[in-house]
Amino acid sequence: MKVSVGAKTTLYPDPVIVVGTYDSHGRPNAMVAAWGGICCSAPPCIAVSLRPATFTYRNITEQNAFTVNIPSVKYLREVDFFGTTSGIDTDKFAVTRLTPVKSSLVNAPYVEEFPIVMECRLLQTVNIGMHTQFIGEILDTKVDEAVMGADRKPDVTKIQPFCYDAFRQEYYCTGTAIGKAFFEGKKIKTPPDHRRTPDHP
Amino acid sequence: MKVSVGAKTTLYPDPVIVVGTYDSHGRPNAMVAAWGGICCSAPPCIAVSLRPATFTYRNITEQNAFTVNIPSVKYLREVDFFGTTSGIDTDKFAVTRLTPVKSSLVNAPYVEEFPIVMECRLLQTVNIGMHTQFIGEILDTKVDEAVMGADRKPDVTKIQPFCYDAFRQEYYCTGTAIGKAFFEGKKIKTPPDHRRTPDHP
Numbered sequence: 032m033k034v035s036v037g038a039k040t041t042l043y044p045d046p047v048i049v050v051g052t053y054d055s056h057g058r059p060n061a062m063v064a065a066w067g068g069i070c071c072s073a074p075p076c077i078a079v080s081l082r083p084a085t086f087t088y089r090n091i092t093e094q095n096a097f098t099v100n101i102p103s104v105k106y107l108r109e110v111d112f113f114g115t116t117s118g119i120d121t122d123k124f125a126v127t128r129l130t131p132v133k134s135s136l137v138n139a140p141y142v143e144e145f146p147i148v149m150e151c152r153l154l155q156t157v158n159i160g161m162h163t164q165f166i167g168e169i170l171d172t173k174v175d176e177a178v179m180g181a182d183r184k185p186d187v188t189k190i191q192p193f194c195y196d197a198f199r200q201e202y203y204c205t206g207t208a209i210g211k212a213f214f215e216g217k218k219i220k221t222p223p224d225h226r227r228t229p230d231h232p
Numbered sequence: 233m234k235v236s237v238g239a240k241t242t243l244y245p246d247p248v249i250v251v252g253t254y255d256s257h258g259r260p261n262a263m264v265a266a267w268g269g270i271c272c273s274a275p276p277c278i279a280v281s282l283r284p285a286t287f288t289y290r291n292i293t294e295q296n297a298f299t300v301n302i303p304s305v306k307y308l309r310e311v312d313f314f315g316t317t318s319g320i321d322t323d324k325f326a327v328t329r330l331t332p333v334k335s336s337l338v339n340a341p342y343v344e345e346f347p348i349v350m351e352c353r354l355l356q357t358v359n360i361g362m363h364t365q366f367i368g369e370i371l372d373t374k375v376d377e378a379v380m381g382a383d384r385k386p387d388v389t390k391i392q393p394f395c396y397d398a399f400r401q402e403y404y405c406t407g408t409a410i411g412k413a414f415f416e417g418k419k420i421k422t423p424p425d426h427r428r429t430p431d432h433p
Contacts, residue, residue, distance in 0.1 A: 046245050
């Protein structure tokens with residue numbers, strides 16, 4: 032039995048991502064976004080939504096570039112700090128003692144201590160309402176050696192990313208592998224009588 | 233030390249969401265999307281990206297409506313089936329024995345057995361590349377009583393949503409609460425010498 036809770040942004044899981052930018056003086060900034068997600072495979076793109084009042088909004092529109100960093104649980108405190116202070120009046124990297132590194136492909140900094148970064152050039156800007164969506168083309172992804180598995184693929188149990196619960200304003204962690212995609216569904220067989228008659232022969 | 237892995241869509245966590253639609257004959261369909269995310273607070277909006285070849289793409293453009301369902305780990309097999317078959321020739325609800333229920337506010341079905349659904353009307357369509365992004369305004373969110381906490385808020389440990397690892401083509405689970413948002417960061421103090429001189433006085 033379902034009950035209405037109103038028009039709520041209740042996505043589970045909702046990713047916690049850190050957006051890195053430079054301002055017009057080359058000063059690095061990092062902010063937290065929970066409104067974002069991959070939006071295209073080719074070109075590979077990720078979208079982040081920001082309010083126009085943010086420092087990062089101004090920086091992206093000026094530099095046409097940003098990074099999307101995936102933080103580890105280990106840096107929960109720093110990430111929450113990034114999300115609760117403004118780069119307009121605070122040097123967040125100095126306060127948190129985290130390290131900004133200039134991306135090799137775009138004019139934006141990434142957070143050295145975070146395990147994964149996607150370097151993005153601004154591809155499209157979509158005005159929606161309170162938030163504006165920036166679609167970035169991912170030009171390169173860099174992964175910390177420390178979170179690579181023996182098979183040379185990133186290992187989510189080493190990355191230890193986390194999620195945002197918008198309803199409770201809480202963070203929660205991720206866990207372990209539970210199944211192979213494009214495989215689990217094969218355990219379900221389609222009986223012939225559940226075939227549809229195509230309406231476009 | 234970071235190493236380049238190429239331009240990859242490596243978002244962690246990446247949500248597994250199920251998109252519900254009707255076709256022009258009123259037949260319900262469900263597909264899986266991993267490219268999606270919340271994109272605006274007001275109006276509350278969620279974006280899902282689809283390839284034009286999909287049945288759901290056609291349905292959304294015809295009905296201007298869709299639902300975004302959050303599945304539980306319990307239905308991993310059914311979800312993967314939704315993602316590996318096409319509604320063009322298969323009645324996925326009949327095969328999986330899951331129940332389509334017509335939304336109260338939009339012309340789209342939701343999956344009765346899944347704990348959360350957001351009912352969406354199509355607000356914007358954004359052509360990006362291989363994928364087209366549909367931005368839906370969330371008109372209502374419905375939550376199963378069974379996943380409500382004692383405080384009448386959804387409890388993620390009862391919802392048991394899961395994530396997609398695009399790099400490994402694997403699913404992984406979510407865990408428990410690890411901290412309060414807008415609180416953890418307060419444990420970090422800003423020394424006066426890390427204040428920035430505003431460049432817009």
